[in-house]
């Protein structure tokens with residue numbers, strides 16, 4: 001398993017206040033919040049923040065959220081948060097938080113699941129649902145810093161209206177000659193749908209891999225069973241395990 | 255600083271004292287790993303103890319299963335914030351491994367190494383005295399590969415990344431050295447009750 005062991009300097013692990021400066025609706029269940037932390041630190045695409053909320057009685061809840069914005073967006077950080085019914089923290093971001101509110105954050109955190117322009121291409125990104133978030137940071141960073149690196153995104157969503165960052169992905173696929181975006185819609189497809197319409201399987205991974213010249217560096221993110229299946233599928237398609245990096249967002253349900 | 259409009263979920267009575275700060279309880283068993291799940295055939299699996307390049311003990315899968323077993327019920331705490339109560343594990347305790355190899359721990363720390371290239375460092379004092387084991391059964395069934403099977407280290411009183419999945423051996427060290435996550439900004443010791451998640455946490 002290869003890793004980036006860049007020394008992480010400074011007091012990045014200290015909690016600090018961050019102001020919510022903007023909120024944007026992505027889909028019915030997903031929102032993006034733009035935060036302005038007191039001290040903005042550069043980060044690597046793929047890293048996450050820890051967020052801490054404090055109740056009036058002193059009780060605190062913490063969760064991790066991937067950074068969606070590119071490191072080139074200095075001063076602020078975007079988090080993209082999916083609403084979990086009955087969740088403790090995500091409903092706060094969906095139903096309560098608004099511009100001007102302050103929360104606590106620390107980070108950036110995370111080492112192996114990162115990509116920087118210097119690592120080059122080809123790059124294969126495979127996302128399930130909100131697993132797109134850290135991969136979006138990589139795509140945004142790539143467009144800014146390494147547009148000639150070849151990249152393919154294979155993105156699995158339930159339906160077309162559940163595709164997070166849909167317009168931006170469509171625009172990038174049109175504007176960026178080295179980027180391919182492939183969608184699979186597992187539950188419902190719009191009329192005339194040309195993309196994949198099933199769960200990611202080995203055949204689909206094979207068709208995705210042939211869009212890239214050479215063995216890509218692969219990043220897979222999403223619900224646990226999705227990540228497990230895709231990582232195994234990539235290895236079965238001949239990708240060396242050390243070229244496959246995974247991140248999982250939590251409980252196996254999702 | 256309290257967060258406007260945040261009240262938190264009702265914390266179940268009785269379980270409160272068992273959840274370290276910043277953790278929430280789950281009944282699920284979430285998975286965390288940096289790469290694909292490795293699959294090593296059991297006839298090529300072995301477990302080794304080493305110190306300074308010297309082999310101190312080596313067991314095949316069958317030999318390992320024949321070692322004296324220990325069963326424990328423990329709470330586990332993952333740095334990604336979930337905790338799970340009353341998990342049942344069975345395996346060979348660190349003490350029994352040393353006894354089987356007829357050695358005393360020859361260093362202050364170990365580096366656990368695993369299939370897939372993962373490593374993690376643990377003080378000997380946190381494995382000895384019944385504190386750590388190499389587990390191969392979970393919930394009265396063989397340990398599932400996604401959860402670290404055939405065998406994983408189990409050091410339940412530290413954050414769960416110290417309980418290295420797919421463990422294949424322990425290398426004794428004369429001083430502490432960082433493993434995989436520890437080189438990536440995670441805490442060298444990782445006590446959940448002191449919330450030692452990252453480098454720089456107290």
Ligand SMILES: Cc1cc2nc3c(=O)[nH]c(=O)nc-3n(C[C@H](O)[C@H](O)[C@H](O)COP(=O)(O)OP(=O)(O)OC[C@H]3O[C@@H](n4cnc5c(N)ncnc54)[C@H](O)[C@@H]3O)c2cc1C
Pocket residue numbers: 048063064065066067080081082083084085086087088089090091130133134247248249250251278279280334
């Ligand atoms: C490294 C990392 C990066 C992540 N990045 C992102 C990201 O970019 N975007 C994103 O949306 N998420 C991300 N996550 C997931 C995120 O951290 C949270 O797990 C998620 O937002 C759910 O938190 P919650 O407090 O809303 O739900 P929780 O309260 O944690 O509950 C999760 C689910 O379990 C159920 N549940 C849990 N406990 C109980 C209980 N006691 N009773 C009943 N039901 C219960 C709830 O119904 C809910 O559906 C990431 C996680 C990690 C580890």
